Amino acid sequence: MIERAYTLGETLGVSVWCEDEAGPYGTVPYPGTSWQLENQPAQQPHEYFREGTAKMITLLHPKTGEVRVKGVTDTRNETLHGWLKEELRAILTTLPDPAPVTDPQANRDFWESGRAGVSVKATLSADLPPLRLLLVMDNLTGHKNLDWLIWCFHNGILPIYTPLGGSWLNMAESIQRILKRRALDGWHPQDVLTIIDRLQAVAQGWNRWPTTFIWNGKRRQRRDCARARQLHHLGASGAATPRPIERLNKWRYSCQLTH
Numbered sequence: 001m002i003e004r005a006y007t008l009g010e011t012l013g014v015s016v017w018c019e020d021e022a023g024p025y026g027t028v029p030y031p032g033t034s035w036q037l038e039n040q041p042a043q044q045p046h047e048y049f050r051e052g053t054a055k056m057i058t059l060l061h062p063k064t065g066e067v068r069v070k071g072v073t074d075t076r077n078e079t080l081h082g083w084l085k086e087e088l089r090a091i092l093t094t095l096p097d098p099a100p101v102t103d104p105q106a107n108r109d110f111w112e113s114g115r116a117g118v119s120v121k122a123t124l125s126a127d128l129p130p131l132r133l134l135l136v137m138d139n140l141t142g143h144k145n146l147d148w149l150i151w152c153f154h155n156g157i158l159p160i161y162t163p164l165g166g167s168w169l170n171m172a173e174s175i176q177r178i179l180k181r182r183a184l185d186g187w188h189p190q191d192v193l194t195i196i197d198r199l200q201a202v203a204q205g206w207n208r209w210p211t212t213f214i215w216n217g218k219r220r221q222r223r224d225c226a227r228a229r230q231l232h233h234l235g236a237s238g239a240a241t242p243r244p245i246e247r248l249n250k251w252r253y254s255c256q257l258t259h
Helices: 002-008 077-093 104-113 146-154 172-184 192-208 218-223 248-258
Strands: 015-026 053-061 066-072 133-137 157-161 239-241
Touching: 002 133, 015 077, 015 172, 053 077, 053 172, 053 192, 066 077, 066 172, 066 192, 077 133, 077 146, 146 157, 172 192
Parallel strands: 015 133, 133 157
Antiparallel strands: 015 053, 053 066
8 A cells, every 4th residue: 555655646646755753863972983093083961951852844755855954942742743734734835737627436446546455544525635645554443633734625635544553664764864864973963953943954955956856665576576675774764766876974974065
């Protein structure tokens, strides 16, 4: 079901996005590699003060690799849904205008086909607009809030929930790990706002040269082993990229040159 959403969604004229929350990220030293003079290794303090934690809300468009990130101090429904609605409205304005619904039953069947194989399904609204976007999300209680679902259905958005224990099926897991490493590895943040600024700045840098994410789950690997050997696997999910992600030190060095 998740594979079908990733591979057939865009083919059927429906944009596919992934959503996830990452964190918490505290004001602690983060391990990481760095270039140092011989016999003079980088050192991190053994003590630190707890100044709160930051979290990261993420939207990923696998087809283009575009990522939208918001650093927050909590992911309550008010915070999460408010940001998602704002970003999803902006995304919908970039999509082609949908054709008017001439056959309501055929339109409803198309919505149902988008979640074929899902064990837990929310009841669809009586009057459904054209389906415009599939949103892959983790199977959390807050993601199935009634007001949130009504808003999604009204705007032509169909949430697709990963099964329990299957959060790795959400490709947003991979981009969050990449962004976290680029922003925090080898660094000791002193306050939460600085963590948030670094996470969002790294996301902006990623969007300058985004990398396409390709679904490469176990079934796809079994069906197409030869092609899978040409892909570069990513941690935290079943995603893969057609080219390797540059190493952290190389990326930091290139950023320093541009500045």
